Amino acid sequence: MSALRLRSLTLSLAAVLVALLCATTLNARSSYEFRRADSATRQTCAALKKQLPFGRVTSQGLGPDYLLSVQIYYNQLQAKNFPACVVYPSSSSDVQTAIKAIKANNVQFAVKAGGHQFNNGWSSVDQGILIDFSRMTRKTYDAASQTGFYEPGNRWRDIYGYYAKWNVVPVGGRLGGVGTGLALGGGLSYLSAQYGLACDGFVQLDVVLADGSLVAARADNEYADLFKALKGGGNRFGVVTGYHVKLRPTGTFYSGVLIYEEKHFADVVKATVDFNENNQDPKAAIITTVDSIEVGGLLFGLGKLIILFNVYDGANPGSVFKAFEDIPHVADTRTPGSYFKAAQMLDVGTLSTGAYTSRVARYRPGSTKELDLLKNFQAWYAAHKGEYILATVDYQPVAQGTIAAGRAAGGNALDMKDGPHIWVNLLLAFDPNLPAAKQQALIESWKALEQSVPSDEDVVIFMNDAGDQPILQSYGTYPQLQATSRKYDPDQLFIKNQQGPQFSV
Structure with a gap:
C-alpha cells in the first residue's frame, strides 16, 4: 500500500472516529437532558413515542436526525439548547397529537422550520419538546388558480426550484x-414593491390551534381574524402546517452584487437613501449591507466593505441602479438569470458560524439618520477590534408599493403607515464560547448602537430581524392581535410555553 493511500486511509479512519466520538458525546448529552427534564416532559415524550408511528419521536443523540435537529441553527447559541425529545411530524395530524400532549402536560416546547431565527430559544428549547418540520416538505401547484401549496419544512430554494418549471414563484425570502x-414574520422579498410582503401572498393557512384542532384560516371564513393575525404576527397564535399562496409570473431577472471599499461607505448609504425616497420602478430592489469582518478572513480581499444586492425583475434594469454604478466599486457580479439564481446570492450571515444578536432600527425619509447610524457603526467597530466575528448594518428599503400591495391583499398584522421607510438590520456575530459576561457586554454595546440614533416610532419593527424589542406593540393591529390570541388560545399555551415575540400583559 502506498504511503499516500495509507495516509488517506488513516485520515478517513480518524474522521470516522471523530464523528463517532462526537455522536456518542451528543448521545450522552441528550440522554442526560432527557433525565434532567422534569417528570411531565419525560412523560410527554414517552406518551408521544407510543402515540406516533415509529421513528417520529427520538431523544437519542446518536441518531442523525437528532444531531441535525439540535445542531443546525443559524445562531449557534440555539445549538446549545438540548430538547428532552424531538418530534418529527409528517402530517398535520402528527402536529395535532404533539400539541394535545404538550398542552395536557403543560410542558415547554419550540417549533423549528429552517432554524434561521436569530433569537435564542425562538426555534429551540432546552429540556422541552422540539417539533422539527424537516420531514414536512410537500409542495403542489394548481395551474387553474395560479396558487401553490407548501409545507413548513421547505426552504425557499426548494420552493423556488420546484415552481421554476412553471415560470411562477411565491413571494418569499431573499x-x-x-x-x-x-x-409568518412578514417576509421582505425582492418582489415586495410589486406584490407586498411574503405574508400578503397567503390564500389559506392550515393551523393547529392550542386545543389540538386543525382549522383552515382564510380571509373569507370564520377564522378571518386568525388569518390576519398570522400575516406577520409570528408564532403566537397556532402552529402553521400548510401554506396556500398566490404565485407570481417570473422570467429573466438581472441580479448580483456590487462591492465597495470603506472609503465609499457614506456615498453608497446616501445613494441608498435617495433610492428609497425617489425610486419609482417597483421591479427594482436593493439591500445595502455595510460589513465589518473581524475574525475569520476577508471577503473580496476586504475586511470592511459594502455588499450591495441588486435585483431587477427583467433582463435590463436600464438606469435604475446608475447612482450605485457611478460610485467606484471593486467587483460587479450582476448578470441576467433566473429568480432561483437571484435567491442564491451571497448570504452575509454564512460568513460566520457564530452566535448572533440582532436588532432593527427604522426610519422615515427626510433626515440624516441613516448616515448618522453609519458613522456610529464605524466608531463602534473601531472600538471593538478583535471582540467579534462579523458586524453588519443592512439598509432595507420599504417602498410605498409594498405597503399598498399589502392593503390590496386585505391587510396584514403589521398595518404599516404610508411609506416609504427603511428597516435597518443590525446583526452581530461573535464566538458562542465567550464567557457570559463578555457576551452580555457585546450585546449591550450593540443595543446601544441601535439606540444611538432614535428610530421613528410610527414605523413598525420588522419581526424577521428584530431582537428583544417591542415588535407586536409597534403594529397597527396590536389590540386586535391581543384579542385574537385570547380567543384562540385562552390558556396562552403559545405565549407561556414557547418563546417568541411577547404581548404586554
Whole structure:
C-alpha cells in the first residue's frame, strides 16, 4: 500500500472516529437532558413515542436526525439548547397529537422550520419538546388558480426550484437557505414593491390551534381574524402546517452584487437613501449591507466593505441602479438569470458560524439618520477590534408599493403607515464560547448602537430581524392581535410555553 493511500486511509479512519466520538458525546448529552427534564416532559415524550408511528419521536443523540435537529441553527447559541425529545411530524395530524400532549402536560416546547431565527430559544428549547418540520416538505401547484401549496419544512430554494418549471414563484425570502417561517414574520422579498410582503401572498393557512384542532384560516371564513393575525404576527397564535399562496409570473431577472471599499461607505448609504425616497420602478430592489469582518478572513480581499444586492425583475434594469454604478466599486457580479439564481446570492450571515444578536432600527425619509447610524457603526467597530466575528448594518428599503400591495391583499398584522421607510438590520456575530459576561457586554454595546440614533416610532419593527424589542406593540393591529390570541388560545399555551415575540400583559 502506498504511503499516500495509507495516509488517506488513516485520515478517513480518524474522521470516522471523530464523528463517532462526537455522536456518542451528543448521545450522552441528550440522554442526560432527557433525565434532567422534569417528570411531565419525560412523560410527554414517552406518551408521544407510543402515540406516533415509529421513528417520529427520538431523544437519542446518536441518531442523525437528532444531531441535525439540535445542531443546525443559524445562531449557534440555539445549538446549545438540548430538547428532552424531538418530534418529527409528517402530517398535520402528527402536529395535532404533539400539541394535545404538550398542552395536557403543560410542558415547554419550540417549533423549528429552517432554524434561521436569530433569537435564542425562538426555534429551540432546552429540556422541552422540539417539533422539527424537516420531514414536512410537500409542495403542489394548481395551474387553474395560479396558487401553490407548501409545507413548513421547505426552504425557499426548494420552493423556488420546484415552481421554476412553471415560470411562477411565491413571494418569499431573499436568501434561498432560509426557512418558510420567515413568511409568518412578514417576509421582505425582492418582489415586495410589486406584490407586498411574503405574508400578503397567503390564500389559506392550515393551523393547529392550542386545543389540538386543525382549522383552515382564510380571509373569507370564520377564522378571518386568525388569518390576519398570522400575516406577520409570528408564532403566537397556532402552529402553521400548510401554506396556500398566490404565485407570481417570473422570467429573466438581472441580479448580483456590487462591492465597495470603506472609503465609499457614506456615498453608497446616501445613494441608498435617495433610492428609497425617489425610486419609482417597483421591479427594482436593493439591500445595502455595510460589513465589518473581524475574525475569520476577508471577503473580496476586504475586511470592511459594502455588499450591495441588486435585483431587477427583467433582463435590463436600464438606469435604475446608475447612482450605485457611478460610485467606484471593486467587483460587479450582476448578470441576467433566473429568480432561483437571484435567491442564491451571497448570504452575509454564512460568513460566520457564530452566535448572533440582532436588532432593527427604522426610519422615515427626510433626515440624516441613516448616515448618522453609519458613522456610529464605524466608531463602534473601531472600538471593538478583535471582540467579534462579523458586524453588519443592512439598509432595507420599504417602498410605498409594498405597503399598498399589502392593503390590496386585505391587510396584514403589521398595518404599516404610508411609506416609504427603511428597516435597518443590525446583526452581530461573535464566538458562542465567550464567557457570559463578555457576551452580555457585546450585546449591550450593540443595543446601544441601535439606540444611538432614535428610530421613528410610527414605523413598525420588522419581526424577521428584530431582537428583544417591542415588535407586536409597534403594529397597527396590536389590540386586535391581543384579542385574537385570547380567543384562540385562552390558556396562552403559545405565549407561556414557547418563546417568541411577547404581548404586554
